[in-house]
Amino acid sequence: MKMNKFRIFNYKSILDSGWCELSGDNITILAGQNEAGKTNILEALRDFDVDEKFSEATQPDVSDDLTNLQIEYLLDEDEVLYLELDADDNLVKAFEEFLINKGSIIVEKSFPDKYSFEAELRDEMMKEFSLDEKLVDGVAAELMRHTPYMVYFNSFSDLLPDKFYLGEIDKLEDIEDQSVIDFLNVSELDIQKLKTDEDPRRIGNYLDRHNAQITGEFLTYWTQNIDGKNKVQIIAERNHDENGYYLNFFVKDPDSKKYPIQRSRGFQWFLSFYLRLRAESIRKSEIGATVLIDEPGSYLHPKAQKDVLKLLEEKISPKHQVIFSTHSCDLIDPNRLNRVRLVINRENKGTIVSKIHSRDNHEDFTHALTPIIKAMGMDIGNKFDIAAKNNVILEGISDYYYLSTLRDKRGFSISPQIRLIPMAGVFSIPNMVSIMIGWGLKYVVIMDRDKNSDQVYDELTKKLMINNNQIYRLEGGKAIEDMFSRDDFTKLVIMDQSISIPTNKANSDYVHNDKELLSRRYFDSYKDNKIHLDEITKKNFKKIFEFIRSSFKA
The missing domain is CATH 3.40.50.300 (P-loop containing nucleotide triphosphate hydrolases)
Structure with missing residues (x-):
């Protein structure tokens, strides 16, 4: 149910x-x-x-x-x-x-x-x-x-103890420490075997198998470094003193073996969270x-x-x-x-x-x-306020920086009432479009010309039933960087005219890993300063701004 x-x-x-x-x-x-x-x-x-x-x-x-x-x-x-x-x-x-x-x-x-x-x-x-x-x-x-069942968690403060005596414990219900119950549940350890098997080698092998089981699953979900190490083991060891058999719990890395309480607060929380949820899921x-x-x-x-x-x-x-x-x-x-x-x-x-x-x-x-x-990759400052009347949804932050640089300049200018909204990639666009539709806001979408953009274009027009005249596919290249001529791109974006981009590569291919860095530098350099563009670059960007202006005419 x-x-x-x-x-x-x-x-x-x-x-x-x-x-x-x-x-x-x-x-x-x-x-x-x-x-x-x-x-x-x-x-x-x-x-x-x-x-x-x-x-x-x-x-x-x-x-x-x-x-x-x-x-x-x-x-x-x-x-x-x-x-x-x-x-x-x-x-x-x-x-x-x-x-x-x-x-x-x-x-x-x-x-x-x-x-x-x-x-x-x-x-x-x-x-x-x-x-x-x-x-x-x-x-x-x-x-x-x-x-x-309704299972409610408001804290995960139960931490595995350094030492836990097996004593008179016969079943899980006899244990008061929730973290120990969770560990035994998830690792599927047999309490009676831990209490009665006197062969240390056999018990050691038994614990190793079950420790490996819990460690393997835990590391599937915990991907952080601990003290600079990205691989740790969650282990229980059985030891003995005058009070009888007991378990020690450790978090072990290649260089050290520490009690859970000696690890970071974040790691302690995640370990307790993992054990609690997995144990309840099993139960x-x-x-x-x-x-x-x-x-x-x-x-x-x-x-x-x-x-x-x-x-x-x-x-x-x-x-x-x-x-x-x-x-x-x-x-x-x-x-x-x-x-x-x-x-x-x-x-x-x-x-x-x-x-x-x-x-x-x-x-x-x-x-x-x-x-x-x-979460959608947007700055929440005033300039990215999404409650504007007229909105332009962009694929990414580099689109935002290039268009924002030109939006107030002669020949490209658009109304200050129009908001440019950068997304965290093309696959985030449909979610933002859904919000715009629900809020009754005006919007247009500017997209690249590549396989991923083709896929999202189909989703927008066929599933969300958006008119294709609300979507502009870049002309003159597959991405925003390709709107620049080769000369303008090396001079104004890369800022190194000695670089020669191979003829079989697009501008966007050449700077694939530096898109955000270069676009931000371009924005910082020219947003408030004059910029001279050649005719090819002007033509490509003017088409974009003309689409935006015409889309929001009264």
């Missing part, structure tokens, strides 16, 4: 969140500023679980109405057939067919812990099967036993889980945050739905903006959830967009 969407009423800062539809790829991201209410949304979902209750502390100060949370589940036929209903067999069969035909149902939980179907569905069931409200609510409660593998994570990776630098996203994508989301909150652009894939929901705390309305393509002129909406804009 899979969650499709949710709506929260009267929970802390939330009066009515509005419906929040979850992403189809099992990862949904709640993005927004601090104090927007992202944590409150996750905690409300946590409290929807059958083992939790809504407390009086969750009631908002500005409303006398009680907490209520609604979730729509997509029904699986096999799960419906396993419902244990205390009723006549014929009635049970008819009820199962009713649910299967529905395909989805909305279950709500009201303060403190009462489950029921939403009112319209409940009334339909009572009428269809001549049942009273109590019996129908009992069906809702039974159905909840088959929904995925909840049969019925599944909805994994709720509050601000993952806040201690990590950008590249390590991308490792967090990779772990969620490859190891957790294939089996479980994931909902996490963030205001970090590094946890947002610019090619998967369908995952993102904006969380905004608005005066008199409380916390609400919105899609990024919703049209909203409020300042808090623009602030909430910050991590999304950054």
Whole structure:
């Protein structure tokens, strides 16, 4: 059974969140500023679980109405057939067919812990099967036993200890240290074997095999250097003293073997994060889980945050739905903006959830967009404000610098009301176009002429149904650098006229690895200074600016 969407009423800062539809790829991201209410949304979902209750502390100060949370589940036929209903067999069969035909149902939980179907569905069931409200609510409660667990993480502070005595421990449930439970779960170590096998060589080999198992998977997701080393091992060693057998836990690199607490705070966090999520994923593998994570990776630098996203994508989301909150652009894939929901705390309305393509002129909406804009490779300074009336979407930052240099110069000038918006590559363009469409803004697209651009052009015109007169494909070459003549390119861009570019190479091929650097230098050199272009260069760039001007004529 899979969650499709949710709506929260009267929970802390939330009066009515509005419906929040979850992403189809099992990862949904709640993005927004601090104090927007992202944590409150996750905690409300946590409290929807059958083992939790809504407390009086969750009631908002500005409303006398009680907490209520609604979730729509997509029904699986096999799960419906396993419902244990205390009723006549014929009635049970008819009820199962009713649910299967529905395909989805909305279950709500009201303060403190009462489950029921939403009112319209409940009334339909009572009428269809001549049942009273109590019996129908009992069906809702039974159905909840088959929904995925809500597993909430708001910190990953449980660190593997230096030493752990096996002592009288007979099973995992006897262990109080969560990090040790997680390690034993993920590495599949047998506690009894560790306690009773007295052959140190055999135990050493046994631990080596299981250490290799956990290390191999961990290093698939942790790609950072530790103390300058890019390969580490997560290991457990069994030792003995007067108090009996115990395990030592180490993080080992080619030069040293250290306790986890001796490693960086970021590494400690990621190790705890990995063990916690993998252990819960294993434990909840049969019925599944909805994994709720509050601000993952806040201690990590950008590249390590991308490792967090990779772990969620490859190891957790294939089996479980994931909902996490963030205001970090590094946890947002610019090619998967369908995952993102904006969380905004608005005066008199409380916390609400919105899609990024919703049209909203409020300042808090623009602030909430910050991590999304950054993820798409855009500077969020005023010059890249995406709420302009007229917008020109460009493939990359080099396009922005070359066109920005000329936009105010004689023969090329365009209105200051027109915004040039650089993307993080051609594949980011459709997402920005979707936002423009949703916001009702005017826009045009300027694209290269290469295979990737051809692919995106087809997507824009065939899937998003954009008129081809809104798209300009560069003429005179395949990329923006090819708009310069050879002479102007070596003189003004490379700034070394002794260089001769082979006739079988385009300008863009020659500077493939230095595009951003050269375009920024060109911008810095000529934005506020005179520039002399030859006729070939003028002709190519004038076509671009004429397209822009003509596109936004009143």
